[in-house]
Amino acid sequence: MSGSHQSRLTASHDVELAALATAGDRAAFGELVRRHGSAVRGLLRRMGATPSEADDVAQDAFLTAFERIGEFRGQGAFAAWVKKIGARHYLRRLQKERRIASLAGEVEEGGDAAPAADAAGKIDLDEALRALGPAERICVSMCYGAGLSHAEAADALNLPLGTVKSHVKRGLEKLRARLAPGDAAQEDRRRENG
Template sequence: MTAHDDARLIAAARKGDPRAFAALVDAHQQKIRGFMRRFAGHWADADDLAQEAFVTAWRKLDRFEGRSSFASWVCGIGYRIARDARRGHERATQRDYEWLSEQDDGEAGAPVEDQIAIARAMAELPDDQRAAVALCLCEGFSHSEAAAILNQPLGTVKSHVTRGRERLLRMLETQDDW
């Protein structure tokens, strides 16, 4: 797509034509998603960030001044969104670390270092696995109860628990090698 094509579609989108903006997304999404995947590191997160960048671009299209290409502008939006998300994650991790550090080792049952390692490993699990593991292995809910809570089939929850536990063990073994 040429810069002239982009300009024509941007003008139409600014007038409220959602099909014009959809054409811009179709033309540039691979480039934006590729950048976000390389920057964010996790493909699923990157795709969500790219989508959020395009949604933000749609809302702020009137601010696009044309000093750069449309793709560059959307990449900049995506970068700022990803950077802010990463900072938020780092702050949350630091809060968790501080909270766990304040816990009494006798009450918690495991050394603070182990609790922190487990919390970090849990944060790396996909949402569905993390929820199933947290409910079944950490909070003592049965698989059936977790299935009802998560509104998922029982077999799916069992799979999430099994895969999540295996993944946690692999991550924790890797951390022990440091």
């Protein structure tokens, strides 16, 4: 591949890259993977995947995206499209491991742990998400990280729509409380930690 072709790919919009990939340009698809691979892995980590699981599932998601690239019409962001594929792959993996059934009733111990804060007092979203229960974390990640609707998440999780909505609502409330500046609970935790 020539340097000028790679330069054109780097400067191209995702929709153009997808069209080139549909026509058989593997380098164009490679550019899409380079651009969006870390975002897909990040979403999977937020959903609860270990780093190695996130890598494996992201690879599977991009293989599926490559096989189905002709279905991407550019009506939304490519990143959102491939994140949905990744989220669905991860859910299928969870279902195979029979962990989904335990999500609805599982309570994570230590859920009140304070999220890590850096020197500037910023709270790490990943830490805040880890403090949620497994069901809340996966539902919030699917609806806000992967861009699935509540109904799509309910279908993918094989849970009632109302259950997914409840998990999302509770999860968002907990995140807001943890991430709110000047949160009284945060002030208490800071004083305790000295």
